[in-house]
Amino acid sequence: VQLQASGGGLVQAGGSLRLSCAASGRTFSSVDMGWFRQAPGKEREFVAAIRWSLGFTNYEDSVKGRFTISRDNAKNTVYLQMNSLKPEDTAVYYCAARRSLGTMKRTTTEYDYWGQGTLVTVSS
Numbered sequence: 001v002q003l004q005a006s007g008g009g010l011v012q013a014g015g016s017l018r019l020s021c022a023a024s025g026r027t028f029s030s031v032d033m034g035w036f037r038q039a040p041g042k043e044r045e046f047v048a049a050i051r052w053s054l055g056f057t058n059y060e061d062s063v064k065g066r067f068t069i070s071r072d073n074a075k076n077t078v079y080l081q082m083n084s085l086k087p088e089d090t091a092v093y094y095c096a097a098r099r100s101l102g103t104m105k106r107t108t109t110e111y112d113y114w115g116q117g118t119l120v121t122v123s124s
Contacts, residue, residue: 001025001113005095008118011085015122019080021095021115030100033078034111035069037091037120044094046106048080058104063089085122092117
């Protein structure tokens with residue numbers, strides 16, 4: 001599975017960005033897609049995930065109500081709509097994929113496939 005993330009950029013606080021993650025190659029009958037982020041000097045952390053087949057979603061508390069994860073079946077693409085951005089949202093954002101086994105996961109070790117990352121910078 002190859003993942004290609006895009007859509008990052010520079011935005012002012014309060015602004016919006018939409019990240020995209022296009023999936024190609026081997027596909028599973030059921031997959032979870034996740035977004036993670038890594039700020040300078042910090043560990044990579046969970047942001048949001050979606051179970052492709054059913055559309056179930058899961059969010060990290062600090063982004064609930066501001067970020068929305070969604071998928072487009074026809075385009076094999078997952079999106080992360082980010083609204084009301086804050087300077088603390090500044091990070092490299094990564095998309096990731098795993099087989100849908102058991103409950104949805106929020107740890108990096110549970111995901112097998114990763115995109116290259118896209119930088120989001122929020123200025124104050």
